[in-house]
Amino acid sequence: MSDPFAFDLAATDGAARAGTWSTPHGAVPTPAFMPVGTAGSVKGVMPEQLAAIGSTQILANTYHLALRPGADVVAELGGLHRMMAWDGPILTDSGGFQVFSLAALATMTEEGVRFTSHIDGAKMDLTPEDSVDVQAQLGADVMMCLDECPPLPCEPERMQAAVDRTTRWAQRCRDQWDARDRRTAGGDPQALFGIVQGGVDPAMRERSARGLLPLEFPGYAIGGLSVGEAPSEMYRTLEATTPFLPVEKPRYLMGVGTPTDLLHAVMRGVDLFDCVMPTRNGRNGSVFTSAGTLKIKNAAHARDDSPIDLSCDCPACKRGGPGSFSRGTLRHLFLAGEMLAPILLSLHNLRFYHRLLAELRAAIVRGEARAFVAAELAKWGGGANVAAVNPPPGDPTAVPIRP
Numbered sequence: 001m002s003d004p005f006a007f008d009l010a011a012t013d014g015a016a017r018a019g020t021w022s023t024p025h026g027a028v029p030t031p032a033f034m035p036v037g038t039a040g041s042v043k044g045v046m047p048e049q050l051a052a053i054g055s056t057q058i059l060a061n062t063y064h065l066a067l068r069p070g071a072d073v074v075a076e077l078g079g080l081h082r083m084m085a086w087d088g089p090i091l092t093d094s095g096g097f098q099v100f101s102l103a104a105l106a107t108m109t110e111e112g113v114r115f116t117s118h119i120d121g122a123k124m125d126l127t128p129e130d131s132v133d134v135q136a137q138l139g140a141d142v143m144m145c146l147d148e149c150p151p152l153p154c155e156p157e158r159m160q161a162a163v164d165r166t167t168r169w170a171q172r173c174r175d176q177w178d179a180r181d182r183r184t185a186g187g188d189p190q191a192l193f194g195i196v197q198g199g200v201d202p203a204m205r206e207r208s209a210r211g212l213l214p215l216e217f218p219g220y221a222i223g224g225l226s227v228g229e230a231p232s233e234m235y236r237t238l239e240a241t242t243p244f245l246p247v248e249k250p251r252y253l254m255g256v257g258t259p260t261d262l263l264h265a266v267m268r269g270v271d272l273f274d275c276v277m278p279t280r281n282g283r284n285g286s287v288f289t290s291a292g293t294l295k296i297k298n299a300a301h302a303r304d305d306s307p308i309d310l311s312c313d314c315p316a317c318k319r320g321g322p323g324s325f326s327r328g329t330l331r332h333l334f335l336a337g338e339m340l341a342p343i344l345l346s347l348h349n350l351r352f353y354h355r356l357l358a359e360l361r362a363a364i365v366r367g368e369a370r371a372f373v374a375a376e377l378a379k380w381g382g383g384a385n386v387a388a389v390n391p392p393p394g395d396p397t398a399v400p401i402r403p
């Protein structure tokens, strides 16, 4: 039987990869970005709109869905695909990251994690086995191992303990996944990804990757980044991590990041991304453009008849053609509290991310990835979409960044 989660490399350019990742709900050209549908919905955006702007897959959050409405309710409602009215691939995280982001509400032991619900204060235990069972009930195409993501900076002993616990939990997750015949509660094939931890210490990243490789997961996620470290540290860490990951499996950088981060990560061998940034920023009136970021609420846009970005084909911009929304109109809608404004800006930002990675993929296939990335970063200027980054000293693969 063919592998329902096969990853085929179409081209490489340096460490950058253009691939096609198969799932039971369709194939994804990579590198690819997935919008975040935390509670089972990408906020304010219809599934057919997502498909129209190039979204191929969605991430949903296990922690949030397990608390509300409950994984059993999601299963009764037909699983996440039915519930979200989304026929494409869906991934769920394990809930492990919420231990980090909601640390005051969580305690951790070797057995697992105990959360206090941020909704009603109820206690919820999440062992590695529970995490797999809950994610099987949710029914996504891909689930994640429960991991420990310590906050940075982190003492070396503490980091090593987290890495080793993550490896032990990965084994328990794998055993439970096997016990479930690697299927969702609805009976569909379901993949399990291991998560590489280790902070920004290359030796710890190697230790984590080497611990997970014997478990032969269908894909590998890189967790514990974009948690407060400098972008250059993140890029250096990726460089120290991806060489240890199997070439023939997808690599997923969790929760990252800015457009700049995506370009740098792809150049270091990452295939898949998720982040709330495009939708969250859109809801707050901040948009990415081919010339950098802009805040639509600024007074400078009040009488501006031009679209957000003339080169953008999203439902808001339409390349400035008939039916497009001007910056002035969008600013007004924001200030008037009209719900259409955050919806349009979410769509625009997601389209920006999807186009960026589609164009980068084409550049990888042409063997021009480095030139493409350098040109994009130069277009955005020193601020704009570019985080404050500097290539690590002596880094041979670093893309030049304008100061």
Ligand SMILES: [Zn+2]
Binding pocket: 308, 309, 312, 313, 314, 315, 316, 317, 318, 347, 348, 349, 351
């Ligand atoms: Zn647009």
